[in-house]
Amino acid sequence: MITAILFDMDGVLIDSEEYIAEAAIAYFRSLKVEVQAADFLPFVGAGEDRYIGGVAEKYGVKLDLEQAKLDTYAIYEKLITGKEGALPGVKRFLANAHTAGVSMAVATSADKRKMEINLAVMGLDPTWFTVLINGRDIERKKPFPDIYQKAARDLNKVPADCIVFEDATNGVEAAKAAGMLCGAITTSFSTQQLRNEGADFIISGLDEFPDFSTLEEFNSLLVRFMAREEATKVRLHAYTPYSHFCVGAAIVSTKGNIYRGCNVENSSYGATICAERSAVMQGVAAEGDFKVAMVVVVSDDDPPAPPCALCLQVLAEFATKKTMVYLYDLQGRCEAYTFQDLLPHPFIFPTQRERLKG
Numbered sequence: 001m002i003t004a005i006l007f008d009m010d011g012v013l014i015d016s017e018e019y020i021a022e023a024a025i026a027y028f029r030s031l032k033v034e035v036q037a038a039d040f041l042p043f044v045g046a047g048e049d050r051y052i053g054g055v056a057e058k059y060g061v062k063l064d065l066e067q068a069k070l071d072t073y074a075i076y077e078k079l080i081t082g083k084e085g086a087l088p089g090v091k092r093f094l095a096n097a098h099t100a101g102v103s104m105a106v107a108t109s110a111d112k113r114k115m116e117i118n119l120a121v122m123g124l125d126p127t128w129f130t131v132l133i134n135g136r137d138i139e140r141k142k143p144f145p146d147i148y149q150k151a152a153r154d155l156n157k158v159p160a161d162c163i164v165f166e167d168a169t170n171g172v173e174a175a176k177a178a179g180m181l182c183g184a185i186t187t188s189f190s191t192q193q194l195r196n197e198g199a200d201f202i203i204s205g206l207d208e209f210p211d212f213s214t215l216e217e218f219n220s221l222l223v224r225f226m227a228r229e230e231a232t233k234v235r236l237h238a239y240t241p242y243s244h245f246c247v248g249a250a251i252v253s254t255k256g257n258i259y260r261g262c263n264v265e266n267s268s269y270g271a272t273i274c275a276e277r278s279a280v281m282q283g284v285a286a287e288g289d290f291k292v293a294m295v296v297v298v299s300d301d302d303p304p305a306p307p308c309a310l311c312l313q314v315l316a317e318f319a320t321k322k323t324m325v326y327l328y329d330l331q332g333r334c335e336a337y338t339f340q341d342l343l344p345h346p347f348i349f350p351t352q353r354e355r356l357k358g
Ligand code: THU
Pocket: 240, 243, 245, 246, 247, 262, 263, 264, 265, 272, 273, 274, 275, 276, 305, 306, 307, 308, 311
């Protein structure tokens, strides 16, 4: 059960990249040095010492780095105040997580001053974060796991209790090295780049989370996002030389395991096996006493494709009326049904009719 969230800040809670670049350019201009936004790109996410120090080195400017940072932050604060708020959905998500009793920490490589400015600009209730960690508190930066390990320790949590929200590949690497679950957000890197680092699921922002009010609901949403990620990945393995219609399915068992399946077609068309049935077979083979807790299907269709009647009939052996079935398209649009919505009248052998209750 996940009971703690560790947030990276820039790119997850707020998108301040543009403002810090503008502030740093203005700072160098005050020294009569004209630098370009592109000069900073190699140093994004490496902490402010490198961000400003790296560009100073490039232009042969000698700086008192501490003073340079303070001056840059003063410009940054003026630029960003009243302009950039929290990213869409952040306030709602944090309010939900607070109500659900999730422990929360901010763990950023940015300097303390920038973290404080950002928290003020976003207008978040600072008491919701039990722990605030900035770049100064940590020797070895991301991709080392140190910052997330410290955040978990300070919250009195073990890695298995924690999920990290990150937008940078370095950060995903840090979270996974810390043995934590990681939800990646596509503010700064592509889905593929974040997937390559081992993110457990990928969303465009915290606004993708529907409302939740308990730890159970929060954990069920995390499982749904992870199942969607698995279905999305396995869909790419579909064998579809005839229809070219690729489907990925992920079935979560009541034991909490995720089983994946893709459609596999055949020259003799009727021998084709759908993604959903393929996933069911994996689950039965792995667990024996198999029960379905959740079904997620990913297809490139509008609306996203539901399981066909054959697959529903097979699922009826292992699901209940209330088992949730989530259908996603490739853009992340979702339709949600109960199993009963999709197959109100399955055929169940007379001696087995107790099973589909619940
Ligand atoms: N397909 C599935 O994998 N799941 C469904 O529930 C609907 C159909 C596959 C079978 C076939 O390979 C292709 O989609 C076109 O029918």
